[in-house]
Amino acid sequence: MRSFFSLLLLFASPLLLHAAPPEIRAGAYAMDVTPEKFPISVNGGFNDRKATSANDPLHARCLVLDDGKTKLAIVVVDSCVIPRNLMDAAKVLAEKKTGIPAANILISATHTHTAPTVTSVFQSDADLGYVEFLTKKIADGIEKAHKNLMPAKLAWGVAEEPNQVFNRRWRMKPGVKNLDPFGGDTDKVKMNPPRMSPDLLEPAGPTDPRVTVLSVRTADDKPLALFANYSLHYVGDLPPLSADYFGVFADSVATKLKAGKDFVGILSNGTSGDVNNINFREEAAKTKPGERCRLVADAVATTAVKAVAKEEYQTDCLLKVATKEIELGVRKPTAEELKRAEAILEKAKGRELRGAEEVYARETVMIAKYPDKVKVLLQVMVIGGRAIVTIPCEVFAEIGIRIKKTSPWKTTCVVSLANGYFGYLPTPEQHALGGYETWRARSSFLEVNASVKIEKAIGELMQDERLK
Secondary structure: OOOHHHHHHHHOOHHHHOOOOOOOEEEEEEEEOOOOOOOEEEOOOOOOEEEOOOOOOOEEEEEEEEOOOOEEEEEEEOOOOOOHHHHHHHHHHHHHHHOOOHHHEEEEEOOOOOOEOOOOEOOEOOOHHHHHHHHHHHHHHHHHHHHOOEEEEEEEEEEEOHHHOEEOEEEEOOOOOOOOOOOOOOOOEEEOOOOOOOOEEEEOOOOOOEEEEEEEEEOOOOEEEEEEEEOOOOOOOOOOOOOHHHHHHHHHHHHHOOOOOOOEEEEEEOOOOOEEOOOOOOOOOOOOOOHHHHHHHHHHHHHHHHHHOOOOOEOOOOEEEEEEEEEEEEOOOOHHHHHHHHHHHHHOOOOOOOHHHHHHHHHHHHHHOOOOEEEEEEEEEEEOOEEEEEOOOEEOHHHHHHHHHHOOOOOEEEEOOEOOOOOEEOOHHHHHHOOHHHOOEOOEOEOOOHHHHHHHHHHHHHOOHHHO
8 A cells, every 4th residue: 555655746746846946045244354463565566565554444255155055155355366275275264164165165366456465476475474364364254154144136247347447568669679577678568568658559468348247135135245357457546455446346336236234245356467447548647546446446336236237136046166177387497597597686685676687586586496387276156057267367358258258158257366376377479479477477487378278178167067
């Protein structure tokens, strides 16, 4: 005799046998990561700077999503560049606190040039006390966001803001010599050339004007968080310590949405390795400190709100994550190049290094000690049928544009400086043109074909069964 339960299954409506569609939950939190001790090293230039206070607070802006089966976390930190070991340590701590697998956590840096040094580059050395502090704060921020999980709904959108992005690498007219710090003069492009120079020919690459947005609302339709992605290096008219225009964006978008105090606005850095906010064809406008940050942030925030204004919010959003680790070669100096660098440093012994030649001599000595290969982590997150791709470099705009065009998903954004830091990522063609972004240093050391290998690996990752 059949049990009552068996009979119920036999005659039940087929609709009742299907599991209910997953309903998304979301939690957000902006963790203050402003250092507690001053003075502190600030990187972002050839020479080290010391900050004695904070102009505005720094944050690790955290968003956690849960579809009932998979949890993931997205964190964007007000920092210039963050090494992989710091991010990996924060992920392990966060996994212990929340159960979110480390592989399902995305951590990226905004690339503000007015934050404490956590990666040694040029003449700035990592502040080890702040490294430990930041690692714990990132994990704590993820834990706070996880505890805030609540029923939510999501919408994706894309709009364009072309007026704030300009390629900063310029082809110069024939006959113009561009000196590099290694004694050469064969560069065909110049980074940040003199404005309105008669020697300017044309930009060496494109820009990506798209503002890609993931908007998160509560079940009762209140703004909970907004994650945006824009390919602009930084603005840089606020004194350290500062979150730069990324922090101003967070406040601006909250105001435009009339959001409550717990709302978290998040702006990630897209593929901006060769893009900044300077129109080299025009004379510089006179502005007060912070004015340009506000103008840019307001423009991007306006576009972000526009991007999702008419989009339909969904509650049945599946979450999927896949990662892939690849090995890439390191560009090492020759014995002759190393000998030249050591001689330059010997002459400068006993004083602070001055000029690009001396600074890059030190970088040459440092890079000579690097391993021949490094392991780079790539990651793809699919959220409600839209994708976030991550690359741990300062990625050139043309690479991001190509990834978006070849993506199998309707909407894709590329987050740079994510899950590690391995310097600039020019294409082989851009390497051939030379210029600052290609000069071998701890800020640019991957093999010439690194972008080709990364794009190939991302293409393979996009077809991964874990994302289907």
